Amino acid sequence: MSRLLAAAALAASVLVSFAAQGGSTPAPANAYLYIGWPNDGQVMPAGKPFKVWFGLRNMGVAPKDVKFKNTGHHHLLIDVDLPPMDKEIPNDRNHLHFGAGETETMLELPPGKHTLQLIMGDDKHIPTNPPVYSKRITIYVK
Numbered sequence: 001m002s003r004l005l006a007a008a009a010l011a012a013s014v015l016v017s018f019a020a021q022g023g024s025t026p027a028p029a030n031a032y033l034y035i036g037w038p039n040d041g042q043v044m045p046a047g048k049p050f051k052v053w054f055g056l057r058n059m060g061v062a063p064k065d066v067k068f069k070n071t072g073h074h075h076l077l078i079d080v081d082l083p084p085m086d087k088e089i090p091n092d093r094n095h096l097h098f099g100a101g102e103t104e105t106m107l108e109l110p111p112g113k114h115t116l117q118l119i120m121g122d123d124k125h126i127p128t129n130p131p132v133y134s135k136r137i138t139i140y141v142k
């Protein structure tokens with residue numbers, strides 16, 4: 001049993017070191033990104049846009065193409081896993097870019113279970129080093 005736990009711990013640490021990679025733009029080690037609204041597990045009414053609020057501490061927001069120390073712009077991941085940490089974040093309906101420096105958005109999703117997660121990207125939409133991303137939350141639209 002303890003051997004199994006050790007193997008699991010080793011696997012976890014390997015995963016963590018993979019996740020710790022990122023692009024070439026440094027980010028503060030204590031940067032903290034979170035979804036301020038909605039809450040994890042929240043039920044949202046169908047057919048009505050709702051606000052998603054982006055929370056960020058110890059790091060600033062700058063528009064895309066602006067290179068300024070300790071800043072980046074928000075990306076909202078909808079119903080997808082985290083993208084590769086060393087490449088430009090995809091730009092499609094599952095990966096929304098907030099290149100004007102927005103810190104909230106209105107979102108309308110079809111009925112069902114959805115996941116939301118935020119990740120910061122640098123001026124060229126590449127995750128920072130270390131990558132700064134929020135916890136992935138689940139919401140229900142019905």
Ligand SMILES: [Cu+2]
Pocket residue numbers: 064073074075089097098099121124125
């Ligand atoms: Cu971007």
